[in-house]
Amino acid sequence: MKALVFTGLHEMAVEERPKPRLAQxxxxxxxxxxxxxxxxxxxxxxxxxxxxxxxxxxxxxVAGEVVEVGAExxxxxxxxxxxxxxxxxxxxxxxxxxxxxNVCEHLRVTGAHHDxxxxxxxxxxxxxWHKIPDTLSWEEAVMVxxxxxxxxxxxxxxxxxxxxxxxxxxxxxxxIALDMAKEAGAAVAVSEIVExxxxxxxxxxxxxxxxxxxxxxxxxxxxxxxxxxxxxxIDAAGVPGSFGKAVEILAPAxxxxxxxxxPVPAPARVDLITLKELNIxxxxxxTGMFEPVIAGMGRRLxxxxxxxxxxxxxxxAEEAVRLADSRRADVGKVVITL
Ligand SMILES: [Zn+2]
Ligand SMILES: [Zn+2]
Numbered sequence: 001m002k003a004l005v006f007t008g009l010h011e012m013a014v015e016e017r018p019k020p021r022l023a024q025x026x027x028x029x030x031x032x033x034x035x036x037x038x039x040x041x042x043x044x045x046x047x048x049x050x051x052x053x054x055x056x057x058x059x060x061x062v063a064g065e066v067v068e069v070g071a072e073x074x075x076x077x078x079x080x081x082x083x084x085x086x087x088x089x090x091x092x093x094x095x096x097x098x099x100x101x102n103v104c105e106h107l108r109v110t111g112a113h114h115d116x117x118x119x120x121x122x123x124x125x126x127x128x129w130h131k132i133p134d135t136l137s138w139e140e141a142v143m144v145x146x147x148x149x150x151x152x153x154x155x156x157x158x159x160x161x162x163x164x165x166x167x168x169x170x171x172x173x174x175x176i177a178l179d180m181a182k183e184a185g186a187a188v189a190v191s192e193i194v195e196x197x198x199x200x201x202x203x204x205x206x207x208x209x210x211x212x213x214x215x216x217x218x219x220x221x222x223x224x225x226x227x228x229x230x231x232x233x234i235d236a237a238g239v240p241g242s243f244g245k246a247v248e249i250l251a252p253a254x255x256x257x258x259x260x261x262x263p264v265p266a267p268a269r270v271d272l273i274t275l276k277e278l279n280i281x282x283x284x285x286x287t288g289m290f291e292p293v294i295a296g297m298g299r300r301l302x303x304x305x306x307x308x309x310x311x312x313x314x315x316x317a318e319e320a321v322r323l324a325d326s327r328r329a330d331v332g333k334v335v336i337t338l
Pocket of ligand 2: 089090093094095096314
């Protein structure tokens, strides 16, 4: 079978590899049909990922069809259409016991700690494969995993109808956070510097779109709300200084949600965190979001289709990765089909 392998910095190849086989009775073998390229895959490609090592098969946004199941598998049968939950946790550490296995001490993420799903066949525990309805195409199904990330952000930020949310960045992660925050009933402002993405944020239902090249986000949001401060700030773009700024502008009892991976220290006023009793929360991966996200995919299809801008066959994977890495304004989610 064929697999896409990141062989070194900015280097990749489609290689012939042995087809994987079931090694445990609780596993399922899946014929992979589509894989989304995500920012974290590009971090590996660009040598900026904090722990992934070359060579590695990328891919954690994976959709495909079950072809074989182990003797103990009751939840799946051959022919089922599934998406991959790309996380393994230990179940015994503090985070796992607290209900946050997504930040397990011994966390293993598919396509980062070990080979991912950008290969024609992939074996994984049956519990990590979630069934999807026939109404989702393979390309659309790839968007389930990114939407679970957005669902986690909304959950961690406890976002609801009382909230006015400011999101920095209208790339795929920001747009999905926008979509999920709107579903939760919040008013949402999106700040972005790329013109095409501003238009997309508007189409996705942003109540206010701020061109951060020429407009000051805080002024714009205060004008929009009639002087009321935002209650949640989400930085989906890694904007320098946004953390300290969020602490300054947030309403009392407000929340900062971080979801990017900048290693640069971000100064913030501790007195304001105390005085306003702000919540500072990280949001990484997800826990328990696959089933609810899959159940709601139907009502998001129109927006999901707009987010998927390019599809390439595996033979053109290199072109796909380079395009996704170009950060061009017209490039949203890039999908590889297998
Ligand atoms: Zn991802
Ligand atoms: Zn654990």
